[in-house]
Amino acid sequence: MYSIKEAFYTLQGEGMQAGRASVFCRFSGCNLWSGREQDRERAQCRFCDTDFVGTDGEGGGRFANAAGLAEHIAGLWPFAAGAQGATPYVVFTGGEPLLQLDEALIEAMHQRGFEVAVETNGTLTAPAGIDWICVSPKGNTPLTQTSGHELKLVYPQQGVSPEHFADLDFDHFLLQPMDVSHMAPSSQPRHDNPLQATLDYCMTHPLWRFSLQTHKIAGIA
Template structure:
């Protein structure tokens, strides 16, 4: 049984794959926060802005097996597989997707011609076969997944310096500002803003690439 909060066709909004047409499949549940506001201050991850509770979102539901969820995802891809000029792409996210994403579902998506990506907090090891692994560390939660395609760190986080991760086996290291709401209308960050802090860190540490949530800027899901 898989519990999915929502699943929909969109553009990947952040990271190295930003701009790529994708089906997003958001699993319900997380191991670092219950998703309930009354639990936020006691959670290991306190800044999450995503609703991952329940199965009542767009395209959400409960799926009895890997085949039924894979077929649901295929239906959300708006082209015949292989006919759009690009490889169909599914991003499993959450919450924490590795609580549910398993070898059976990965295999089912590959059988249907999809590339498989995951966006995880890294506290659980990823099953084999995933084509793109993005790890986004949160708070003081220990990492179990210490390699992958990109490490995307929301910045700044208290007591979580980027240098802690720079020796890990990732192809890309991205730093993403915690909040861009303090950027004024003329788009010049103030010195105290997370945006400015992120810009300055990337300029001083070129291993790290500057990353934005472009889907929020563009107003897409």
């Protein structure tokens, strides 16, 4: 059984794949926060800006097996003249997708011609077969998935620094300013200006590429 908060067709807004047409499949649940605002202050990850509770979002629901979910996701891709030449692409995200994403679902998506991406907090090991692994570490949590295609660190975070990850086996290192607009003052980072802090760090540490949440700027999902 897979529990899906929402599934929808959009453009990837972050990281090295920004701008790419994608189906986003958001799993319900996370191992670092319950998703309830009353628990945010006690959570291991306090800055999440995503609703991953339940299965009531657009395209959400419960799916009994990998084939059923894969068919649902495939139905969201525009298999039409305008999509010719584009490889179908699905991004599994959350919450924490590796609580549910497994080899059966990855294989079911591959059988339907999709490239498979995952956006994970890195506390769980990814199953085999994923085509693009994006790890976004969270402060004061153990990092189990220490290799992948991109490491995208939200900055600044208490208890974690970019230097902790610079020697890991990733193709790309991205630094993304923390969005504090939805956070209570007690949960916000101590730095007054996360955007400027991120710019400054990338300028002085060129291993790291500056990353923005372009979907928020463009006003898309």
